[in-house]
Amino acid sequence: MTVTAREKGLVACRECARVWPADHTHCSVCGNTIRSRDTQSLQKVWAWWIAGVLAYIPANLYPMLKTRTLFQTSEDTIIAGALELASHGSWSVAIIILIASVAIPLGKFFAIAYLALAVRSGATWPPGRQYILYEVVEYIGRWSMIDVFVVAILCSLVQLNVAASITPGIAALTFALSVIFTMLSAQSLDPRLIWDRIETKDTKDPV
Amino acid sequence: MKDVAQLDLDTLIACPKCDALYRVGVVNKGDQGRCERCHTRLFTRRRDAGLVIIATAFASTVLVIAALFLPFIEIRRLGFSNAATIVDAALAFYGGPLFALSLAVLALIIALPLARLVLTIYTLTPLVLDRKPWPGAKRAFRFSEAMRPWSMAEIFVVGCAVSLIKLTDLARVEIGPAFWMFVAVVVLMAVQNVVMCRWSVWKALDR
Incomplete structure (x- = not known):
């Protein structure tokens, strides 16, 4: 049905969509390095994935923010901070933070792992649905950075002498690293590998 | 013989996401091409796309530069007040072990969005004027495209909104x-994203 560039003995450039004979390693149009499939894709995916998971652990154990007001100081981890907001009645913000900083990162770890395993050994999901998952992960991953920006804004803004001050905690750094590593992990996955299952007829799409 | 083969490859386009191969006929203004199996947008020819992109990029550049030096949020408490500019927010982690995070935030919300805007103007201006591309245009455009996921101005704007509610x-x-200038930039960049056709730009750069 669908003919791929590889089946025709061609290699496609992922930057400018042009195709070249299989022996080309550079695209003559845009200068990008080209290969039919990134054979090291999964290795890179898992390497960044592990780095991302490792950085995510301290991001949740250590404080993200240290808030000092006139009479009290408090150190909040991501989850504790969100729960405190919720207890003050700011449900919407608490939910945004929990989604951006907990649900999305965890969801991404699972999704990338699932896709990487699916590319290697097949999966029950048809490639079409796997690809949608890949697109969602690619699109949504960057948005986890929102919490780091919120910390940056709060810390630069709330410097009111004795009245109130907010300083960043070490978790802000490890959280940012986790987001960056996970983005790199998702980018390392060559999406064409997802579709190759159709070509090789290893799995059939359920009707 | 070689020339014939080259000519032939010229009319082919491979989906960068799933490697599906298509033959493109004559692409008229207003035509849009999508991959049949993964629905990735392969090309969009819009009327005056180049002009729209340059105009929005130019406006965004002016807005970003102006916004750097103006406060985006101001807070007051117990007679103390403080206003933060975007540069302040980016440098919130300055000093101490979180210094690296400051650089990263600076890059994500200011340097990379600005670099992408400037590079876009640099790449597209000669094309719109029907001149030869300026030197290094291909490299500039490739870099600009590679930096797309790392340019996080829109995420920063939502981060501002979250901080506002947190601070109330x-x-x-x-x-x-x-703040409003950055909101405008986000809208302009979204317009740019819709109108931009990577395939057409590479085609024009290759002439």
């Missing part, structure tokens, strides 16, 4: 002009 408990908050 703690202090009186006022939104400054830079």
Whole structure:
């Protein structure tokens, strides 16, 4: 049905969509390095994935923010901070933070792992649905950075002498690293590998 | 013989996401091409796309530069007040072990969005004027495209909104002009994204 560039003995450039004979390693149009499939894709995916998971652990154990007001100081981890907001009645913000900083990162770890395993050994999901998952992960991953920006804004803004001050905690750094590593992990996955299952007829799409 | 083969490859386009191969006929203004199996947008020819992109990129550049020096949020509490500019927010982690995070935030919300805008103008201006591309245009455009996921101005704007709600408990908050300028930039960049056709740009750069 669908003919791929590889089946025709061609290699496609992922930057400018042009195709070249299989022996080309550079695209003559845009200068990008080209290969039919990134054979090291999964290795890179898992390497960044592990780095991302490792950085995510301290991001949740250590404080993200240290808030000092006139009479009290408090150190909040991501989850504790969100729960405190919720207890003050700011449900919407608490939910945004929990989604951006907990649900999305965890969801991404699972999704990338699932896709990487699916590319290697097949999966029950048809490639079409796997690809949608890949697109969602690619699109949504960057948005986890929102919490780091919120910390940056709060810390630069709330410097009111004795009245109130907010300083960043070490978790802000490890959280940012986790987001960056996970983005790199998702980018390392060559999406064409997802579709190759159709070509090789290893799995059939359920009707 | 070689020339014939080259000519032939010229009319082919491979989906960068799933490697599906298509033959493109004559592409008229207003035509849009999508991959049949993964629905990735392969090309969009819009009327005056180049002009729209340059105009929005130019406006965004001016807005970003102006916004750098204006406050985007101001807070008051117990007679103390403080206003933060975007540069302040980016440098919130300055000093101490979080210094690296400052650089990263600076890159994500200011340097990379600005670099992408400038590079876009540099790449497209000669094309719109029907001149030869300026030197290094291909490299400029490739870099600009590679930096797309790392340019996080829109995420920063949503981060501002979240911070506003977080702060209302703690202090009186006022939104400054830079916030609205950044909102405008986000809208302009979204327009640019819709209108931009990577395939057409590479085609024009290759002439």
